[in-house]
Amino acid sequence: MNQQALPLFEVFIRSRRGLDHRHVGSLHAVDSDQALEYARDVYLRRSEGVSIWVVRSSDITASQESDVAAFLDPMDDKPYRHATHYKLPEEVDNM
């Protein structure tokens, strides 16, 4: 089978209940059902998780390097968007 023809899938695994799914890698498969099975064989051999998500890599829309100026830089000089920017009144103490 020509692997180049198989679509790429990104694999996300939730390692324990209560935690979020985290990206662990990618693999090739014919479709999402098979991708799920291969994810089990490639990434869960040592009981690394309790839940698997797979998503076709081509379905992910990613920000581009060229977007950085517009997307991310403007946040740098807006410290008031962080909770730590504000002084709490003494009475509130630890929040």
Added chain:
Amino acid sequence: MNRMMDTEPESALFNYCVALGDDSVVLGHRLSEWCRNGPFLEEDLALTNTSLDFIGRARMFYAYAAELENEGRTEDDIAYLRDCREYRNLLINELPNGDFAFTMARQFLIDVYDMGFFAGLAQSRDAMLAAIAGKAIKESSYHLRRSDDWVKRLGDGTEESRERIQNAFNQLWGYIPEMFRMSDDEQQLVDAGIAVDRCALKANWESTVHTTLKEATLDIPSENWAIGGGRDGMHTEHLGFLLAEMQFLQRAYPGQKW
């Protein structure tokens, strides 16, 4: 547990465990031959995982057999120091892998069989066999999910994939009757509530297999030939080569450990 019987059934149980271990180790070894030869990386890993499940199963059966025998033999002695005629596996397990379609067709037939067999064995009055079966069922249901999937993909795939998997089933069909044929010893163990009546598994097995083959647009091969003898130590010419490779190290360097 039902081990306080006279010697006769005791050795029947030993033989039963060895035969089940042989089924597993021989198929496990065949699957291991795919390691680094798989059609692509993901499938290579999946086949190797499956192989390890079968080898693990064999270890449990052999270890239990060694315990029953109580003569100081280990699971490794049973696996590595017996020759062809002492092996009791069903012949379907020892057939060479052929192409990927053949491996998957064989796997599918065995996975369906294992689901029925281990469901039965999980009810055994022998607690150890029941425990091994409980573990095996979980593994087999995953194996079956994969092999069932591949049978349908290849059968309902391209002209070439369909032809290859149809040929595989045609070549395998004569090895099926042996899977459902009981020996006298085995029947005794069934009567004692320990072993599985394999004859009784056939109807369910057939209906599951036929359903998948139909869905895969494949023809059910005709039952006009049958080969057996594995449980009596009568094997195809292929098992000797398999054992020669599998046992080489222990034969060349007896007792070698690593």
